[in-house]
Amino acid sequence: MSTTTPTSPLTEQPKFRSSWTQKLSRLVQPFVLLAPAGVWLLLLLVLPALLILELSLIPGFRLGQAAGAYGLGNYFDIFQFTYLQVIGRSIYFALGATTLCLLLGFPVAYWIALMAPKHWRNLLLVAFILPLWTSSLLRAYAWITILRPSGVLNSMLAALHLPTQNWLNQSPAVFIGMAYSFLPYMVLILYASLEKLDTRLLEAAADLGATPQQSFWKITVPQTLPGIAAGCLLVFITSVGDFVVPELLGGASSMTMSRLIYNQFLGATRNWGFGSALSMIMILAVSLAIALLLRYGDRNSSLS
Amino acid sequence: MSQPALTKRTSWQMIVTLLLFGFMYFPILVLAFYSFNASRYSSRWEGFSLRWYESLLNDSRILSSLQDSLFVAFCAVGVSAILGTMMAVGLAKYRFFGKGVYRGVSYLPLIIPDIAIAVATLVFLATLGVRLNIWTIVAAHVVFCLAYIAVVVSSRLANLNPHLEEAALDLGATPLQAFIKVLLPELMPAIVSGCLLAFVLSMDDLLIASFTAGGGANTLPMEIFSRVRTGVKPDINALSVVLILFSGALAFLAEYLRYRSDRRQFRQ
Numbered sequence: 001m002s003t004t005t006p007t008s009p010l011t012e013q014p015k016f017r018s019s020w021t022q023k024l025s026r027l028v029q030p031f032v033l034l035a036p037a038g039v040w041l042l043l044l045l046v047l048p049a050l051l052i053l054e055l056s057l058i059p060g061f062r063l064g065q066a067a068g069a070y071g072l073g074n075y076f077d078i079f080q081f082t083y084l085q086v087i088g089r090s091i092y093f094a095l096g097a098t099t100l101c102l103l104l105g106f107p108v109a110y111w112i113a114l115m116a117p118k119h120w121r122n123l124l125l126v127a128f129i130l131p132l133w134t135s136s137l138l139r140a141y142a143w144i145t146i147l148r149p150s151g152v153l154n155s156m157l158a159a160l161h162l163p164t165q166n167w168l169n170q171s172p173a174v175f176i177g178m179a180y181s182f183l184p185y186m187v188l189i190l191y192a193s194l195e196k197l198d199t200r201l202l203e204a205a206a207d208l209g210a211t212p213q214q215s216f217w218k219i220t221v222p223q224t225l226p227g228i229a230a231g232c233l234l235v236f237i238t239s240v241g242d243f244v245v246p247e248l249l250g251g252a253s254s255m256t257m258s259r260l261i262y263n264q265f266l267g268a269t270r271n272w273g274f275g276s277a278l279s280m281i282m283i284l285a286v287s288l289a290i291a292l293l294l295r296y297g298d299r300n301s302s303l304s
Numbered sequence: 305m306s307q308p309a310l311t312k313r314t315s316w317q318m319i320v321t322l323l324l325f326g327f328m329y330f331p332i333l334v335l336a337f338y339s340f341n342a343s344r345y346s347s348r349w350e351g352f353s354l355r356w357y358e359s360l361l362n363d364s365r366i367l368s369s370l371q372d373s374l375f376v377a378f379c380a381v382g383v384s385a386i387l388g389t390m391m392a393v394g395l396a397k398y399r400f401f402g403k404g405v406y407r408g409v410s411y412l413p414l415i416i417p418d419i420a421i422a423v424a425t426l427v428f429l430a431t432l433g434v435r436l437n438i439w440t441i442v443a444a445h446v447v448f449c450l451a452y453i454a455v456v457v458s459s460r461l462a463n464l465n466p467h468l469e470e471a472a473l474d475l476g477a478t479p480l481q482a483f484i485k486v487l488l489p490e491l492m493p494a495i496v497s498g499c500l501l502a503f504v505l506s507m508d509d510l511l512i513a514s515f516t517a518g519g520g521a522n523t524l525p526m527e528i529f530s531r532v533r534t535g536v537k538p539d540i541n542a543l544s545v546v547l548i549l550f551s552g553a554l555a556f557l558a559e560y561l562r563y564r565s566d567r568r569q570f571r572q
Contacts, residue, residue, distance in 0.1 A: 012411060025479065029398060029479065029528070030394055030397070030398040032390075033390045033393055033394030033397070033398075034390070034391060034392070034394035034395070034398075034406065036386075036387050036390060036391075036407060036452070037387040037388065037390060037391035037410070037450055038391075039446065040387060040446060040447065040450065041409050041410060042409075043426060044428070044443060044444060044446070044447050045409065045412060045413065045421070045424070045447050046324025046409060047428060048421075048424030048425050048427060048428035049424050050428050051402075051424065051427050051428050052420075052424045053534075063430060084328060096386070104324055104327075107316070107317040107321060107358075108317075108320065108321045108324050108326070110317055111315070111317035111318050111320070111321045112321065113313060113320065115317060116318075122563065126555075126556075126559050128324075128325065130328075130552060130555055130556075131328050131329070131332065133330070133504050133552065133554065133555035134342055134508070134547065134548045134551050134552065135508050135525065135528070135544070135547055135548075135551070135553045136508055136510075137510060137525055137528050137529055137532065138335070138507070138528065138543075138544040138547060139331060140532075140549070141335075141470075141528070141532045141540060141544065142332065142334055142335050142544065143331060144333030144532065145331075145334055145335065145338060145541075146331060146334055147563055148329075152334055163406040180327070180328070180331070183327075183328070184328075204369075205404075235415075237415065238417075239419070240417070240418060241418065242417075243418070243419055243510070243511055244510060244529075247533075248532065248533065258417060258419040261420075261423060262419060262511070263418050265423055265426060265515065266515070268515065272427065275423060276423065276427065279419070279420045279423045282417055282419070282420055283416055283417075283420050286415060286416060286417065292416055293369070294314070
């Protein structure tokens with residue numbers, strides 16, 4: 001065995017003793033490790049995705065009916081005012097949630113990553129993202145309790161002699177619920193990015209007479225731009241596909257894409273063809289966003 | 305040299321952070337407050353009471369949906385722990401044709417909206433004529449649990465000393481022995497912390513379970529969803545508190561394991 005020189009260790013086994021059984025085992029090993037998960041993903045992710053692509057190309061497909069001819073009818077149907085409005089609303093909610101998360105999350109990530117006592121940083125970060133581990137349904141439900149007309153918020157406003165608000169089942173509730181749900185993701189990603197910031201540059205800038213504002217816009221922001229992009233895209237993607245918050249907090253007038261898709265499959269409409277076309281649009285939009293993220297974003301913080 | 309503003313004691317960033325810590329924990333405190341409040345509707349305090357916890361314990365629908373959820377989560381996480389670890393190790397060890405595509409597909413469930421995965425799985429199962437039941441939920445949950453466990457294990461593998469396994473092989477261990485005796489113990493904290501994450505996500509999933517249950521099973525999120533949709537239910541407050549404490553404990557365990565394994569790695 002001593003004759004073998006260690007080469008790139010994880011990719012090659014010792015070349016010595018190379019009998020046919022070893023050659024075979026080298027061929028079989030990757031297969032044994034990768035095939036089970038691969039088959040599972042192929043069967044329950046790739047094939048299903050191809051199937052909804054096919055269904056989306058059958059206009060008006062409903063379960064239990066003979067499939068009609070292929071066509072782009074389902075995609076043309078999307079170009080109706082009501083549906084375009086739904087898509088627009090989803091994007092509006094997602095953009096709003098992303099903006100809120102960035103504005104609120106940046107100071108938090110900045111303070112925890114750069115200003116908080118060193119020993120506390122990990123603990124503070126964990127404490128901040130801890131609510132992420134709890135049920136998203138129950139977090140939205142908690143906001144129902146707060147925002148409903150006789151809820152906690154209005155009791156507090158009334159006690160302060162301020163006008164009460166009727167936010168539940170309106171857009172403000174959706175923005176609050178989404179910002180609440182996705183803020184931890186934003187803070188997590190911004191933290192990872194800010195932690196790597198070279199603070200010596202900030203010191204140098206201060207020594208050279210830059211104001212804090214100047215060094216923030218000229219040093220901090222450019223250096224953390226990949227993290228900002230990654231955080232914004234992640235929050236945008238998650239909120240554009242969110243179902244729970246608009247459904248529970250948005251009320252009937254806040255129909256979004258995922259609720260529309262849900263209704264096409266499990267609601268009264270049962271138009272699987274149209275629902276599939278909407279799902280494909282959503283998958284394509286998300287893939288485009290991911291492609292942009294991988295092309296221009298920071299690889300290290302994008303999937304952490 | 306004068307230190308820049310970074311070390312100032314109180315700053316507006318600190319105040320914003322404190323306010324947002326309040327924002328993050330306020331809804332949870334509200335649920336806890338309501339869960340002990342004797343009154344059914346009022347947001348005023350009308351006496352301490354455990355009646356909502358009592359009614360929760362006597363609620364057979366909640367308990368059976370909890371059972372279904374736990375069953376799904378344990379099965380899905382169990383299968384995913386094995387498949388996900390094998391996948392992460394395989395991806396770290398070998399170069400092969402189509403590796404990029406394989407890796408890309410394995411990351412998809414982290415990114416594609418739940419609703420799209422749910423729809424696709426339902427269409428697929430309906431096309432095959434598979435009867436929907438609790439096992440179809442398990443099969444669908446494995447897809448995303450697998451992805452999360454593989455990501456956590458992969459990041460640990462990337463920081464691992466590759467010479468340890470090589471040394472075992474040089475000393476005459478078979479690849480299987482080297483895997484079980486050397487690599488697996490090193491990966492264990494990551495596997496467990498990935499499993500906890502996948503477990504919590506499986507317990508939280510509403511959409512994929514709704515689409516793949518087919519009346520054969522009723523998971524906890526499905527039960528909660530059908531209840532809270534129609535208004536505020538005080539026993540749900542009690543349930544929230546129980547679940548939040550439970551998942552909070554799991555989160556701490558996961559973070560602690562990651563922290564400890566990071567430190568051990570650092571010392572090596």
